[in-house]
Amino acid sequence: MSVEQIALVVTVALALIGYVVKYLNDLRLAVRKDQLDRVNRQLSDLYGPLFALDAVGSRLWREFRAGFRPDPAGPLTRDEAATWRLWMTAVFMPLHRQMKELIVDNADLLRESGEMPDSLLDLCANVAGWELTAERWRTGDFDPLDTGTTLVNYPRDVLTPYLKNAYRELKAEQGRLLRALRLPS
Numbered sequence: 001m002s003v004e005q006i007a008l009v010v011t012v013a014l015a016l017i018g019y020v021v022k023y024l025n026d027l028r029l030a031v032r033k034d035q036l037d038r039v040n041r042q043l044s045d046l047y048g049p050l051f052a053l054d055a056v057g058s059r060l061w062r063e064f065r066a067g068f069r070p071d072p073a074g075p076l077t078r079d080e081a082a083t084w085r086l087w088m089t090a091v092f093m094p095l096h097r098q099m100k101e102l103i104v105d106n107a108d109l110l111r112e113s114g115e116m117p118d119s120l121l122d123l124c125a126n127v128a129g130w131e132l133t134a135e136r137w138r139t140g141d142f143d144p145l146d147t148g149t150t151l152v153n154y155p156r157d158v159l160t161p162y163l164k165n166a167y168r169e170l171k172a173e174q175g176r177l178l179r180a181l182r183l184p185s
Contacts, residue, residue, distance in 0.1 A: 068087075
């Protein structure tokens, strides 16, 4: 084999190796970009809004409880029951409905595969249960001391930590993927 033939073989081999390396690198970047796109959607369309609405609802609940009935002993008065119904229908139910809609509309973005987390199922069931009470209140079919009821309590003790953890983990994953892609975070 002549020097020219060896040079040609080496040149072709180096070009082929370069092509394969570039292809594999582009493939790796595409996979990471797809992962980043999914994480971005999870944060912007599901976990970010859920986390924010839950934080707002928790803050409003604490302030409401502190100002409305700091000492919940004894039965409610008519005015207290009316105040409760107003807050439930005008503040808490709209927040919870938004959260339920986010979950239902974006269930494909859940981090878990196979099953929906109990905290999210309980939130949706709680909202559905309050819809019946809200309808009775809307039509006037209730006792003036009625404060409503639902079969499933709002899952604050498990929902808030779940959303906080999911949001933090997704933000960390987003940062890791941005660094891996060498994009500004």
